[in-house]
Amino acid sequence: MFQSKIAGIGFYVPEKVVTNNDLIKVMDTTDEWIQERTGIKERRYGEKHKETSATMGAEAARIAVERAGITMEDVDFIIFATLSPDYFFPGCGVLMQRILRLNGIGALDIRNQCSGFVYGLSIADQFVKTGMYKNVLLVGSEFHSPGLDFSTRGRNVTVIFGDGAGAVLIQPTTEEGKGILSTHLHADGDYAEKLAYINPGCHTGAHGQMERYAYPDQEFGGAFITEKMIEDEDLFPNMDGQFVFKFAVKKFPEVIMEALQKNGFSTEDIDMLVPHQANLRISQFVQRLLKLRDDQVWNNIQKYGNTTAASIPIALCEAWEAGKVKEGDLVCLAAFGSGFTWASALIRW
Numbered sequence: 001m002f003q004s005k006i007a008g009i010g011f012y013v014p015e016k017v018v019t020n021n022d023l024i025k026v027m028d029t030t031d032e033w034i035q036e037r038t039g040i041k042e043r044r045y046g047e048k049h050k051e052t053s054a055t056m057g058a059e060a061a062r063i064a065v066e067r068a069g070i071t072m073e074d075v076d077f078i079i080f081a082t083l084s085p086d087y088f089f090p091g092c093g094v095l096m097q098r099i100l101r102l103n104g105i106g107a108l109d110i111r112n113q114c115s116g117f118v119y120g121l122s123i124a125d126q127f128v129k130t131g132m133y134k135n136v137l138l139v140g141s142e143f144h145s146p147g148l149d150f151s152t153r154g155r156n157v158t159v160i161f162g163d164g165a166g167a168v169l170i171q172p173t174t175e176e177g178k179g180i181l182s183t184h185l186h187a188d189g190d191y192a193e194k195l196a197y198i199n200p201g202c203h204t205g206a207h208g209q210m211e212r213y214a215y216p217d218q219e220f221g222g223a224f225i226t227e228k229m230i231e232d233e234d235l236f237p238n239m240d241g242q243f244v245f246k247f248a249v250k251k252f253p254e255v256i257m258e259a260l261q262k263n264g265f266s267t268e269d270i271d272m273l274v275p276h277q278a279n280l281r282i283s284q285f286v287q288r289l290l291k292l293r294d295d296q297v298w299n300n301i302q303k304y305g306n307t308t309a310a311s312i313p314i315a316l317c318e319a320w321e322a323g324k325v326k327e328g329d330l331v332c333l334a335a336f337g338s339g340f341t342w343a344s345a346l347i348r349w
């Protein structure tokens with residue numbers, strides 16, 4: 001068995017900066033409310049007709065591959081994590097593959113929302129450890145902005161999310177004690193609808209919400225997108241913010257401690273914690289609870305908002321570029337999000 005390591009890392013965010021004051025023009029909100037509750041000052045939005053989760057993923061991937069010191073042709077497997085895919089199907093993995101001209105190799109899409117990157121890292125780790133692949137390209141990318149509700153009704157969700165992509169290239173290493181030490185994956189589907197993008201979809205009300213969707217009385221079809229969904233403007237993500245918050249502040253510390261204990265470390269040993277950038281208040285709560293110093297935690301939600309599957313690789317890449325993640329450092333990644341899913345990874349850089 002090999003161990004695996006992050007051999008290259010990159011990120012891409014679109015040029016367009018959208019401040020809280022820009023959002024005030026379209027919905028009833030304030031800069032103070034957004035900053036106080038989430039820490040977010042601005043986010044990036046992709047360019048319509050040009051950028052997508054797949055194209056942004058490709059931009060980040062090119063940087064990660066170059067920094068790994070390999071060429072694109074050396075990549076032997078793709079893992080793509082997103083909750084904002086270009087198409088309902090096929091997945092973004094094959095679309096990005098086409099852009100990068102990597103046709104022929106396997107491309108796997110994963111649907112684990114804010115935990116998608118850590119889930120993907122775990123999958124890449126297993127493939128590399130067994131020797132099946134040598135250069136796995138893992139991408140987390142989101143183009144949220146086309147699918148958000150920019151009316152006041154959607155403000156609790158919309159102000160939080162931003163667009164962007166992060167990528168890593170995973171390779172085997174024989175260096176003892178180096179690379180990905182362990183990954184820890186969890187989920188609890190009891191809370192699936194607490195943070196969800198339900199319509200349009202193939203659920204046909206089967207999860208107990210028949211009345212809400214009022215399906216047309218026809219024998220075949222007509223249930224993926226209904227007149228009622230359109231009339232009710234029930235075509236956007238929804239979130240029970242307070243419920244999510246309470247669950248997140250419980251699960252983040254649990255899954256971080258799980259990773260540390262599994263490897264015989266304590267919180268003092270962490271050189272850098274890169275939490276999923278859900279909300280600055282959540283990260284600060286976790287930091288206080290675990291008694292971590294400011295220099296042990298990386299936050300950049302202020303600039304990018306919550307970029308779901310992209311948030312950890314973007315933050316990790318920024319920390320690395322700033323020289324705050326160095327050779328030999330103990331790095332902990334931790335995620336929580338829709339599903340609910342939560343996950344962590346411990347890495348000796």
Ligand SMILES: CC(C)(COP(=O)(O)OP(=O)(O)OC[C@H]1O[C@@H](n2cnc3c(N)ncnc32)[C@H](O)[C@@H]1OP(=O)(O)O)[C@@H](O)C(=O)NCCC(=O)NCCS
Pocket residue numbers: 028029030033034037038114155156157159160239240241242243244245248278279282306336337338
């Ligand atoms: C979303 C979140 C910021 C909302 O903050 P909150 O203090 O829980 O606020 P509430 O949802 O209770 O709403 C309080 C009030 O603010 C209003 N509000 C919601 N969004 C608003 C916005 N963008 N601007 C202004 N007011 C807003 C609500 O309508 C509500 O008004 P009311 O009291 O008149 O009904 C907070 O719940 C949160 O951060 N949750 C976690 C979300 C998260 O991290 N999601 C990603 C997980 S990966």
